[in-house]
Amino acid sequence: MTALPMKRHAMFTLSRLSSPLADLLAITAADGTLHALDFADYAERLHRLFVRHHRGATLTEGPAPAALSAAVTAYFAGDMAALDAVPVAGIGSTFQRRVWAALRQIPAGETRSYGQLAAAIGQPSASRAVGLANGANPIGIVVPCHRVIGTSGALTGYAGGVERKAWLLRHEGALAPLLA
Structure with a gap:
C-alpha cells in the first residue's frame, strides 16, 4: 500500500493491465471510475498527475474493475x-474538463489539431x-x-512517447500507410 500525502482521505486501487505496447497502470475509485491511466514505464507521471487531483488519497494495489479490463482488452x-x-x-x-470531454468526442480513426480542439470548445484562440x-x-x-x-499533421509530443502515439493512431486507422 502506498500512502500519498494529501488533505482528504479517499481510497483508490492501482492496477496493472496488459497492452501490446507495454503494461498500463490504472487508478480507479471503488465505484469503478477511472482516475488515471498511463504506461507502466511512466508511473512517476501517473502518480504526479493523480496527486494533483486527489490530495489525501490512499492508493492500494489490486485488480482492475472487470469492465475496465474488458474494455482495454477489447480496444487493443x-x-x-x-x-x-x-x-x-x-x-x-x-x-481542463472541457478539453478532456472534447477529446472523448474525437472518434477513433480521426485526429484533430490543437486549433480544431480549441475551436470545438468555443475558444479558438486557446490552442x-x-x-x-x-x-x-x-x-x-x-x-x-x-x-x-x-496543424501540419506532425505527431507532436505525447507523454507515452511519439512512437506509441503513432502506434495508437495506426491501430485506430488514423495514420496514412506512409507513416506506418
Whole structure:
C-alpha cells in the first residue's frame, strides 16, 4: 500500500493491465471510475498527475474493475468503441474538463489539431492552453489525447512517447500507410 500525502482521505486501487505496447497502470475509485491511466514505464507521471487531483488519497494495489479490463482488452483487440463507455473521473479545472470531454468526442480513426480542439470548445484562440490541458490529461488512451496532432499533421509530443502515439493512431486507422 502506498500512502500519498494529501488533505482528504479517499481510497483508490492501482492496477496493472496488459497492452501490446507495454503494461498500463490504472487508478480507479471503488465505484469503478477511472482516475488515471498511463504506461507502466511512466508511473512517476501517473502518480504526479493523480496527486494533483486527489490530495489525501490512499492508493492500494489490486485488480482492475472487470469492465475496465474488458474494455482495454477489447480496444487493443480492435474494438475501437470499447473505451467509450469507460466512466472517467470529473477531475481537473473547468477548462481542463472541457478539453478532456472534447477529446472523448474525437472518434477513433480521426485526429484533430490543437486549433480544431480549441475551436470545438468555443475558444479558438486557446490552442496553447488546449495543448497544456492535453499534456496534463491523467487518463491516457481512454481520454484520447493521442488523437491531437500539430496543424501540419506532425505527431507532436505525447507523454507515452511519439512512437506509441503513432502506434495508437495506426491501430485506430488514423495514420496514412506512409507513416506506418
